[in-house]
Amino acid sequence: MRVITFNTQGIEQAADNGFFDWMVQQDADVICLQDLRAKEYQLDDERYHPEGYYPYFFDAFEDGYSGVAIYSRHVPKAIMTGLGFELCDFHGRFIQADFDKVSVASLSIPSGLANEEAQAVKEEYMEHFLGHMKKTLRKRRDFIFCGTYSVAHKPIDLSNWYVNQSVSGFLQNERDWMEEILGDMGYVDTFREINKAERQFTWWPDYNRARSLNEGARLDYQIATANLRKMVKSVQVYRDQSFSEHAPVIIDYALDT
Incomplete structure (x- = not known):
């Protein structure tokens, strides 16, 4: 099973940059998209519905904001949207497809780079999401949680990490949070x-040559x-190819959907 995760930073922009043309060539079973910045009713054009894939969307309440999607080669047994708390559900930040042997989720955790208020929102979201990950461990099936976590786990996951230790995305409490999940x-x-x-890296800042110099962070997992x-x-x-400031992450598993 091939799974791709990608933060579009606007699905229309990504489509304009050739993402769907590239996607259909990848022979992926499941594609998880984040930060669509569009609602499902705005995505009727055939380019958002490539042949051979079943798309499922979870919209943000506000126009032009967030939203996630899953494209699947096979019809899932079930689709779940939201996690039961406002910071997730109001902003369309979680959708999950259940298959016979595994569940695959597309998710996004908000960035805290804008200001202290944004960081406080991010940390509240992370606390709620950690609770969901703990509950998931009690379930008798396997899960793959795909998306933008907005945290670089270790120094090797961030350029110039030493001077970025006080920056959102590499704060000690954020790395501790990631370590709790992965440890x-x-x-x-x-x-x-x-x-x-x-x-x-999977993300590069929007300034000249950041991508070509590979000065970025691994935020997508x-x-x-x-x-x-x-x-x-x-x-x-x-x-x-560059479809947004993020890059697709492609992983092959010895699994069937």
Whole structure:
């Protein structure tokens, strides 16, 4: 099973930049998209409905804000939207598709870069999401949580990490939060199961040459339950084309949907 996660920063912009043309060539089983900035009714054009895929959307309440989607080659057994708290559900930040052997979710955690208020919102969201991850461990199935976590886990996941320790996305409490998920709780950073190299970034700031100089951060993950650790076959951050400030993360699992 091939799973792709990608933060579009606006699905219309990503489509204009050729994302869907690229997507249909990847032979992926599940594609998780975040930050659509459009509602489902605005996406009637055929380019948002590529042949061979079933799309599922969870809109943000506000126009032009957030929103997530899952594109699947197979009809899921069930679709779940939201996590039961306003910061998630009002802003359209979580959708999950249940298949026979695994559930795949598309999610986004808000950035705290704008100001202290934004950081406080982010931390409240992270606390709620941590509770969901704990509850998930009690379920008798495997999960892959795909999306933008807005946290660089370790120094190798951020350029110039030493001077960015007081910046949202690399604060000590944020890294501790990620470590609790990937350490104490036993979830797996599937990308790092295969690729241990430095500077494997998925996001680059919007300024000249950041991407070409590879000055960025790894903010986009596929985090899975422990049973899937040995199922990871190959991993890739796709950088050959630019569809947004983020790059698609492609991971192959020894699983069938």
